[in-house]
Amino acid sequence: MDYKTVSLSDQVFEHLESNILSGKYQRGEIITELQLCSELGVSRTPIREALRRLFQEHLIEDTPRGTMVLGITPKDFEDMSEIRLRIEDLAVRGFIKNSDADSLKALNEAVDFQEFYLARGDIDQLKALDGRFHEIIYAGCGSMILRDTLSPLHKKIQQYRRNALRTPDRASHSVREHREILQAIQAKDADLAAERIKQHIRNAMARGLTDGEEA
Numbered sequence: 001m002d003y004k005t006v007s008l009s010d011q012v013f014e015h016l017e018s019n020i021l022s023g024k025y026q027r028g029e030i031i032t033e034l035q036l037c038s039e040l041g042v043s044r045t046p047i048r049e050a051l052r053r054l055f056q057e058h059l060i061e062d063t064p065r066g067t068m069v070l071g072i073t074p075k076d077f078e079d080m081s082e083i084r085l086r087i088e089d090l091a092v093r094g095f096i097k098n099s100d101a102d103s104l105k106a107l108n109e110a111v112d113f114q115e116f117y118l119a120r121g122d123i124d125q126l127k128a129l130d131g132r133f134h135e136i137i138y139a140g141c142g143s144m145i146l147r148d149t150l151s152p153l154h155k156k157i158q159q160y161r162r163n164a165l166r167t168p169d170r171a172s173h174s175v176r177e178h179r180e181i182l183q184a185i186q187a188k189d190a191d192l193a194a195e196r197i198k199q200h201i202r203n204a205m206a207r208g209l210t211d212g213e214e215a
Helices: 003-021 033-040 044-056 074-098 101-120 123-139 144-156 158-164 168-186 190-208
Strands: 060-063 066-069
Touching: 003 033, 003 044, 033 044, 044 060, 074 123, 074 144, 074 168, 074 190, 101 123, 101 168, 123 144, 123 158, 123 168, 144 158, 158 190, 168 190
Parallel strands: none
Antiparallel strands: 060 066
């Protein structure tokens, strides 16, 4: 097996997936192997492998006009948020039960840094730290099944997460909600933490679906 080719294919896939999930490639846009080879400076082999995986992820589809970007639709976002509403409270309960001092410290630092970057209006850093906050909970919840279910969902909605942080008001609400979830976790109040994380998801859903207006 040519591990270098596998590695390159993975890199190409991650690059294209990121461009789709971030909205750089818009829904309905046609992409071609030739265009992608030129853009990334690679041969067709890793491009074809990456496109095959993107088809499997339902992020692109074949049309009479060519390969079309599907991305994550508002309906997809709603469906993924509904799944999170039903199981992310299990993750936060598991985190309270199973997490160690290092995980709690990392979660606190993620919120501290969010507040730091909120004051500077750095949306990119806020989005990255939003991801880190939830990933720490998933990783420390004690369930690989929950982690493997929730992590891909949270990754796939990144364009909507960015929209939820688009304005200072939205970003402020989100960071405050993270702080409140953290406080409930530190108090080991599982019921309160579960309710706060569900309300956070509901609010993020509303903010993510509102474009250009205050949520």
